[in-house]
Amino acid sequence: MSTTHLYPPTHPSLILPALRSLTASNPHLLLHQPSKTLLLRSPSQGVPVLCGGGSGHEPFAAGYVAPGLLAGAVSGEVFASPSARQVSDAITLLDAQYPGQGVLVVHNNYTGDCLHFGIGAERARALGVKVETVVESDDVSVGRGRSAKVGRRGLAGIVLNCKILGAASAAGLDLAELKALGDTVNEWTGTIGTGLDHCHLPGTAVSAWEPLRGDDLELGMGMHNEPGVRLVKGGMGYEELAREMLALLLGEDEERGFLTWEEGDKRPSAGGGPVLLVNNLGGISNLEMSAFAAEVLAQLEGTYDLVPARVYAGTYLTSLNSPGFSITLLNSAAVHRALPGVNVLSLLDADTDCPAWAGSTTFATSSPSDPPAKEGKPIDEPELLSPGPPLPVTFAKQLKLACEAVIAAEPQLTEWDTLAGDGDCGQTFERGARALLADLLGRQLGGAALAAAEAARVLENSMGGTSGAILALYCTALSSALADAQVQGREAPLRALEALYLYTPARPGSRTIIDALSPFCHALAEGESVQEAARRGMDGARGTREMRAKVGRATYVGGGGEGVPDPGAWGVGVGLVGWAEGA
Structure with a gap:
């Protein structure tokens, strides 16, 4: 692992300078700095396609903002999802550029991305914007058993999907048709990666991801150094490595045989044919990458009688300086069978003014006037359509007791999370509780829906991490439910x-916040008192002591936490009890 970088640890974020550089070399781009969103200066026709995720994967996603491809890209910090506020601002910008078209959002299947993009989409829908989401999950290294709850990870297949969707939008497909196409392309796409070593973040010491030793390699490694199928001690030659990777993509492994092929799918035809993408993760020489692509092509035909109709080889989605690569296969004929009106190969071949796309490309350059987006200015906070029912007279007391209970529980939460996680849960919950007290206590809030929306904003900005995203998404959905005159107050939670279940696979029994939140919500809907509902929520938190984690990063890297309660569930539980005591 190379730990030598140009920028020192004290240097601020590299994201905005990198995005400004991209706009300087590509005058068709416009940067909205507060949300770190790239847009087209001159909007093209069709439904706008928005993609994004953590930085460090360049040229993905910002490098694909171009006519005939993406209409916008929103960037988080290195390997960190953009915040929900960034996502909602990006959707707002695109809705202004493409009024009435709706917005198609595309992102990879990682917990933070699913939650933050989910919150952003929910906020936009609450304001009347039509939003559909395509979640890319093409990694075959995570087998069916391990991915049953969270789904497969997203890898380089998202680049092909973005190109197809951007061209389809330019061809006139509407929002619902684009959603169906994106989901179908994802279903028929598979990717397997390999790392010869781990990547290294600029300006940091060697992290918990220790360098691989000698010639060891990680077969199936994810794009954030996550473990894959297995660690291969002593490595293997390029021929054997290509053989192993293709076996995972095309073999009859019951755990990983996600791609199937009818005999006519294996060669170019009027309906399509195989599409091959050999992607450099950033640290392999172009010479070696091209030679490896040739080896892959030879084995595809020799072993599987499979001849790609389109071949892409190069640097499409990276992982900083990772000496790794991936192989992606797309069965475009299967997509055509499912959607007869779509020709995937034609969409891949469609012209796009995008230098980062190494395919059929034109390079026209233009610099027309700015779009309606206000460059450099933050997006105003939107107003809810309805303030919802009035707050109870005990609201301030309930909020105070709930937050104080969470703050008092911080040492215990931290101790448990040190045993079963990364040790930050207690401080995360304490930050959220203190921020709620500072921002909401004593304020005049016009209604329960407005209070829930404000709580979502405060929690998102103060907590961070998966817990903050889940609670912010819940409060956002709660504000929408409370603003709906057709929903009874007790049914709103x-x-x-x-609504939260649309964006997380966590359910009761997963050892998460849900184990406390679910019994509380169901008890209220059943007509129980808030005190009884809080008691059931706390019982749910206690029950996590004997559970093993089923969702989150532990699904990929191990852990489980049996023997102590889930800190997040406990934090929610004590907060609910405090809330009930103040009623």
């Missing part, structure tokens, strides 16, 4: 929980 359960309606919000059901």
Whole structure:
């Protein structure tokens, strides 16, 4: 692992300078700095496609903002999802550029991305913007058993999907048709990666991801150094490595045989044919990468009688300086069978003014006037359509007791999370509780829906991490439910929980916040008192002591936490008890 970088640890974020450089070399781009969103200066026709994620994967996603490809890209910090506020601002910008078209959002299947993009999409829908989401999950290294709850990870297949969707939008497909196409392309795409070593973040010491030793390699490694299928001690030659990777993509492994092929799918035809993408993760020479692509092509035909109709080899999605690569296969004929009106190969071949796309490309350059987006200015906070029912007279007391209970529990949460996690849960919950007290206590809030929306904003900005995203998403959905005159007040928490389920695989029994939140919401909907509902929520938190984690990063890297309660569930539980005591 190379730990030598140009920028020192004290240097501020590299993201905005990198995005400004991209706009300087590509005058068709416009940067909205507060949200770190790239847009087209001159919007093209069709439904705008928005993609994004953590930085460090360049040229993905910002490098693909171009006519005939992406209409916008939103960037988080290195390997960190953009915040929900960034996502909602990006959707707002695109809605202004493409009024009435709706917005198609595309992102990879990682917990932070799913939650933050989910919150952003929910906020936009609450304001009347039509939003659909395509979640890329093409990694075959995570087998069916391990991915049953969280789904497969997203890898380089998202680049092909973005190109296809951008061209389809330019061809006139509407939002619903684009959603169906994106989901179908994802279903028929598979990717397997390999790392010869781990990548290293600029300006940091060697992290918990220790360098691989000698010639060891990680077969199936994710794009954030996550473990894959297995660690291969002593490595293997390029021929054997290509053989192993293709076996995972095309073999009859019951755990990983995600791609299937009818005999006519294996060669170019009028309906399509195989599409091959050999992607450099950033640290392999172009010479070696091209030679490896040739080896892959030879084995595809020799072993599997499979001849790609399109071949892409180069640097499409990286992982900083990772000496690694991936192989992606797309069965475009299967997509054509599912959607007869779509020709995937034609969409891949469609012209795009995008230097980062190494395919059929034109390079026209233009610099027309700015779009309606206000460059450099933050997006105004939107107003809810309805303030919702009035707050109870005990609101301030309930909020105070709930937050104080969470703050008092911080040492215990930290101790448990040190045993079962990364040790930050207690401080995360304490930050959120203190921020709620500072921002909401004593304020005049016009209604329960407005209070829930404000709580979502405060929690998102103060907590961070997966817990903050889940609670912010829940409060966002709660504000929408409370603003709906057709929803009874006692039913609103359960309606919000059901909305939360659209963006997280966590369910009761997963050892998460949900184990405390679900029984509380169901008890209220059943007509129980808030005190009884809080008691059930706390019982749910206690029950996590004997559970093993089923979602989150532990699904990939191990852990489980049996023997102590889930800190997040406990934090929610004590907060609910405090809330009930103040009623």
